[in-house]
Amino acid sequence: MGTPVIPIAAAVRTTCPYCGVGCGIKATPMENGALIEGDPEHMASRGRLCVKGSALGETLGLDGRLLAPAIREHDKLRTLRTSSWDEALDTVASRFASIIAEHGPDAVALYVSGQLLTEDYYVANKFMKGYVGSANIDTNSRLCMSSAVAGHKRAFGEDLVPGCYEDFELAELVVLVGSNTAWCHPTLFQRITKAKEARPGLRIVAIDPRRTATCELADLHLPVKAGTDVWLFNGLLSYLARSGAADDAFVAAHTAGLDAALAEADGCASIEFVARTCGVDPRLLLEFYEMFAATGRVVTAFSQGVNQSSSGTDKVNSIINCHLLTGRIGKPGMGPFSLTGQPNAMGGREVGGLANMLAGHLDLDKPAHREAVRSFWDAPRMASKPGLKAVDLFRAIEEGKVKAVWIMATNPVVSLPDADQVKRALARCELVVVSDVTANTDTAAFAHVLLPALGWGEKDGTVTNSERCISRQRAFLPAPGEARADWQAICQVARRMGYQGFDYAGAHAIFDEHARLSTWRNGEPGLERAFRLDGLVGMERAAYDALAPLQWPVRHERESTPRLFADGRFAHPDGKARFIATAPRAPVHAPGGEFPLVLNTGRLRDQWHTMTRTGKSPRLAGHAPEPFIDLHPHDALTSGVRDGELARITSRWGAMVARVAHSGGIARGAAFVPIHWNGQTASDARVGAVVNPEVDPVSGEPEFKHTPIRVEPFGVAWHGFVLSREALDLERVANWTRVRGAGFVRHELGGREPVSPEWARGLLGADDEADWIEYEDKAEGMLRCALLVDGRLEACLFVSRRPDLPARTWLGGLFELETLSPADRATLLAGRPKAAGRDPGPTVCSCFGVGRNTICSAIAQQGFTDAAQVTACLRAGGNCGSCLPEIRQLLAVARPA
Structure with a gap:
C-alpha cells in the first residue's frame, strides 16, 4: 500500500492492537487505507508508537480477509462453501444444543483470545458459564500471563x-x-x-x-x-x-x-x-x-x-x-x-476470561461468588466447577470428551505447545467453529463453520493494558463484506438456543453491564474486591464513545487510580499480603542424551503472534525474513550444522526446519527460535509443534522456555530465492518460507531435486514466448533467471549450492521500475547493483527502511561514535527506537577499526 494522502474523515482516537503497553493511536481514514500516528494525549504512550504500530496502515487491506460465513460440507473433499449468516448461526446453535442435550454442557467449549475486546470477552463468558453451564472457556492469554x-x-x-x-x-x-x-x-x-x-x-x-x-x-x-x-x-x-x-x-x-x-x-x-x-x-x-x-x-x-x-x-x-x-x-x-503480551489480556481477566475465573474478579471455586454472578445474570445454569485449561482442553477434544469447540481470534494449531496434537484434536472434533478475520489460517483449515469477524479499525469496544488502563478501541473503517462483531455472533447463537439476556443495543450496553457487575454486592463479607468501575456505571452511548483512558479501580466518576496498596491494605480478608514459600524445582524435562540442547522461544521485534496481521506489511518483513535457530557456535559444530544453512530441530513432540544463525547472545547448551511462522508463511516452521506441553500445576501455563531438543543438518542440494509479484506454488521444494515485500513476494528456498532453466520456467510460469533472461554455471551449481512482462520485472530466481546468495534488498527495488534497462538486466544476472552503495543491506530500522550497509557506510565516512549522530544523519532509530541497540552494536564493531 502506498502512502495515503487524501483524508476522507477526521482522525479517530483508538488503541493499538499489539502488545500489552496499549499505545494510543490517531487513525485518519484515507482513500486507500488510513494514516496512523501516535496519540500524544494517551497516558500509556504519549504519542509514541513502535514500528508495528506505525505500520498498521499497511495491514488494513482486504486481501486474505474472510468476508462471508462459510460451511464445510461433509463430502469426501470437505468442500467449503459460502453460506448466509442465518444458516451458519443456525448450524452452530443447533449443533451446540444437540451436543449439550446428549452429552452435557461440558461437551462443548470456547477457546478465545486476548485479541478480543472486553465486551466480546464478557458476552462469551456469560454465554458459557451462566447459560451453557460449563466453564470450558479458556483463552490464549493462558499461554502468556x-x-x-x-x-x-x-x-x-x-x-x-x-x-x-x-x-x-x-x-x-x-x-x-x-x-x-x-x-x-x-x-x-x-x-x-x-x-x-x-x-x-x-x-x-x-x-x-x-x-x-x-x-x-x-x-x-x-x-x-x-x-x-x-x-x-x-x-x-x-x-x-x-x-x-x-x-x-x-x-x-x-x-x-x-x-x-x-x-x-x-x-x-x-x-x-x-x-x-x-x-x-x-x-x-x-x-x-x-x-x-x-x-x-x-x-x-x-x-x-x-x-x-x-x-x-x-x-x-x-x-x-x-x-x-x-x-x-x-x-x-x-x-x-x-508486563502482559496482548492488548486485552487484562480486560479478559476482568470478565473471567480464564477457565478457572468468573467475571468481575470473582472466583469460580467459591459458592458465594458463583451465586453472586448467577443472581446478577439471572443465569439458568451456572457453571459449578473450573473448566479445562488450554492444553487440557485440546487433549479432551482429541479424546472425544469435548465434541464441539468455537475458536475466536486465535490460531492454536500454530501457537499452542505440542501443536500437532492440536491438529489431531481438531481433525477428530465433531464441530469446529472458527471466528476470524483471515480466511486461510492453520486453524481455519479444520473449521466446519467459518464466521467473518471484524478486525482492528472496524470493531468498537474497550481494552485494558498492563497498567490497568481502560482505553477505547474505536472503529474508523466500515465493516467489510458481511463481517460482524464477535459479541454479536455470540448473542445471536445464544438467542437461537433460547437464552435470554443477550439483547444489547451496542457495545456500550455490554460495558455498562460489566461495570455494574463489578459493583454488584461488592463490599459484602466474602465478596469484596478491588476491581470496581462505580464511576463508569450508567454511561449512555455518547459518554461511552467519548471515554478517555483511565485506570481502574474507578470509584468515582472518571477518577483514575494509578497505584494500588498505598494504604498497605491488600485484598485478602484480613487485609494482609501473603509471602509464598517457593520451593525451587527444575523444569520437568531435562536436556541430555538424545535431546542435549534447551529450546527457548519468543517474539521478534517486527512481527506479532502468527503473522496474520504483521505478515501483510512489507516493511515489517525486512528485519527477519526467515525463521531461524540461534545457536552458540560450539553447539552448531557439535550438531554438525553451519551458520546460514538449514537445520532440523526435533523434540519428543515434533520437529521443524529453520536456518542456523549465530547472534552472539546465546549460551552454550541453549537455542532460540521465534514463534511467528505458520503453514502459510513456511513449509515446516511451526515451533509450537516442537514445544514441550508441560504446564505449571497452579496456573496451567505451558513451558515455552525449556524444551529439550536436538539439532541436525537438513540436507539440501541447493539454496535459492525467488522474488515474484505473486505468491508461487512451492509444494515440490524441500523447504520454503514466504514474506511480503514492497510490490513483490519473497520466497526463500532449499531444494533437493535437480534444477535447470526448464524447471525454473515452470516454477515462474514462463512459456516459450516469454521475455526471459538466464545465466547458468553448471560447474558451480549456479542458476539465475528472470521473467519480464512488457519490460517490467515479473519474477527472478537465484539458485546456488551455497547459501551465500546475492542481497535481496536492492533486487526488490527493481520491482519499482516500469521497465528494466539493458544495464539493469545485466546487473540482475550479475547479482550485484550497478552502482556502489545501491544495496542498503539487511533492514535495521524498519520505521524508515534503513539498512545495515547504509548505517555502516555512514559510520565509516562520518566517523560517528554514538547512535544520536546516526539518527541525526539517517533518521534510523528516530521513531520507535527499537533498532537503537543494533545501531549501537554496529558502532561498537566499527570503533576498533
Whole structure:
C-alpha cells in the first residue's frame, strides 16, 4: 500500500492492537487505507508508537480477509462453501444444543483470545458459564500471563498489578526479568531509555538467558540458566533478610507467612550455591543483590520468561516476596510489575476470561461468588466447577470428551505447545467453529463453520493494558463484506438456543453491564474486591464513545487510580499480603542424551503472534525474513550444522526446519527460535509443534522456555530465492518460507531435486514466448533467471549450492521500475547493483527502511561514535527506537577499526 494522502474523515482516537503497553493511536481514514500516528494525549504512550504500530496502515487491506460465513460440507473433499449468516448461526446453535442435550454442557467449549475486546470477552463468558453451564472457556492469554494472575491472587488476594508505567521513570533501579522489553514492549522501553538519559544514576538490570537488545541498555546482565529464577530470587530474599534490608514495620503490619518463605529461601543463602545453580558469575550475582538491597525505589518487571514455565507461578511469587519484605510496593517508583503480551489480556481477566475465573474478579471455586454472578445474570445454569485449561482442553477434544469447540481470534494449531496434537484434536472434533478475520489460517483449515469477524479499525469496544488502563478501541473503517462483531455472533447463537439476556443495543450496553457487575454486592463479607468501575456505571452511548483512558479501580466518576496498596491494605480478608514459600524445582524435562540442547522461544521485534496481521506489511518483513535457530557456535559444530544453512530441530513432540544463525547472545547448551511462522508463511516452521506441553500445576501455563531438543543438518542440494509479484506454488521444494515485500513476494528456498532453466520456467510460469533472461554455471551449481512482462520485472530466481546468495534488498527495488534497462538486466544476472552503495543491506530500522550497509557506510565516512549522530544523519532509530541497540552494536564493531 502506498502512502495515503487524501483524508476522507477526521482522525479517530483508538488503541493499538499489539502488545500489552496499549499505545494510543490517531487513525485518519484515507482513500486507500488510513494514516496512523501516535496519540500524544494517551497516558500509556504519549504519542509514541513502535514500528508495528506505525505500520498498521499497511495491514488494513482486504486481501486474505474472510468476508462471508462459510460451511464445510461433509463430502469426501470437505468442500467449503459460502453460506448466509442465518444458516451458519443456525448450524452452530443447533449443533451446540444437540451436543449439550446428549452429552452435557461440558461437551462443548470456547477457546478465545486476548485479541478480543472486553465486551466480546464478557458476552462469551456469560454465554458459557451462566447459560451453557460449563466453564470450558479458556483463552490464549493462558499461554502468556496466567502465571502472573495466579501469583497475584496468592500474594495479594486478587489479580492486581500494583503500579503504573510512570513508576519506571521514577525508579532508581529497574529490574527486567525474562523480558526483552526493547523488542516486545518498545514504547515502554523508550520511556525507560529517556529516563536513564535524564538521570544517568537510574540503573537497569536485565535477567535473561539470552543477551537481547534490552541488555544493550542494562548496567548489569545476569544470563541465568533457563528455569532457575526461583533459586535466584529466593537467594535475594535470604540476602535481603540477612543484610538488614527488610522493612520490619511493613512486614509486621501488612503481611503474613514470612517465616515459611524464609525457611524455604534459606536453602539459597549461599551466593556461591545460587551462582552455580543459575550459571552466573558470583561477583555479578552479589552486585545485583547489593544493588537491590541498597536501592529504595525498585521496579521489578517480568514477562514471558518468567510466566511461561512449569514453575511460573512460583517464579512470580518469588519476585513479589522480595518486594513485600522490603515494603517496596504501593508507592511511586517501586513494585513488582507484570508486563502482559496482548492488548486485552487484562480486560479478559476482568470478565473471567480464564477457565478457572468468573467475571468481575470473582472466583469460580467459591459458592458465594458463583451465586453472586448467577443472581446478577439471572443465569439458568451456572457453571459449578473450573473448566479445562488450554492444553487440557485440546487433549479432551482429541479424546472425544469435548465434541464441539468455537475458536475466536486465535490460531492454536500454530501457537499452542505440542501443536500437532492440536491438529489431531481438531481433525477428530465433531464441530469446529472458527471466528476470524483471515480466511486461510492453520486453524481455519479444520473449521466446519467459518464466521467473518471484524478486525482492528472496524470493531468498537474497550481494552485494558498492563497498567490497568481502560482505553477505547474505536472503529474508523466500515465493516467489510458481511463481517460482524464477535459479541454479536455470540448473542445471536445464544438467542437461537433460547437464552435470554443477550439483547444489547451496542457495545456500550455490554460495558455498562460489566461495570455494574463489578459493583454488584461488592463490599459484602466474602465478596469484596478491588476491581470496581462505580464511576463508569450508567454511561449512555455518547459518554461511552467519548471515554478517555483511565485506570481502574474507578470509584468515582472518571477518577483514575494509578497505584494500588498505598494504604498497605491488600485484598485478602484480613487485609494482609501473603509471602509464598517457593520451593525451587527444575523444569520437568531435562536436556541430555538424545535431546542435549534447551529450546527457548519468543517474539521478534517486527512481527506479532502468527503473522496474520504483521505478515501483510512489507516493511515489517525486512528485519527477519526467515525463521531461524540461534545457536552458540560450539553447539552448531557439535550438531554438525553451519551458520546460514538449514537445520532440523526435533523434540519428543515434533520437529521443524529453520536456518542456523549465530547472534552472539546465546549460551552454550541453549537455542532460540521465534514463534511467528505458520503453514502459510513456511513449509515446516511451526515451533509450537516442537514445544514441550508441560504446564505449571497452579496456573496451567505451558513451558515455552525449556524444551529439550536436538539439532541436525537438513540436507539440501541447493539454496535459492525467488522474488515474484505473486505468491508461487512451492509444494515440490524441500523447504520454503514466504514474506511480503514492497510490490513483490519473497520466497526463500532449499531444494533437493535437480534444477535447470526448464524447471525454473515452470516454477515462474514462463512459456516459450516469454521475455526471459538466464545465466547458468553448471560447474558451480549456479542458476539465475528472470521473467519480464512488457519490460517490467515479473519474477527472478537465484539458485546456488551455497547459501551465500546475492542481497535481496536492492533486487526488490527493481520491482519499482516500469521497465528494466539493458544495464539493469545485466546487473540482475550479475547479482550485484550497478552502482556502489545501491544495496542498503539487511533492514535495521524498519520505521524508515534503513539498512545495515547504509548505517555502516555512514559510520565509516562520518566517523560517528554514538547512535544520536546516526539518527541525526539517517533518521534510523528516530521513531520507535527499537533498532537503537543494533545501531549501537554496529558502532561498537566499527570503533576498533
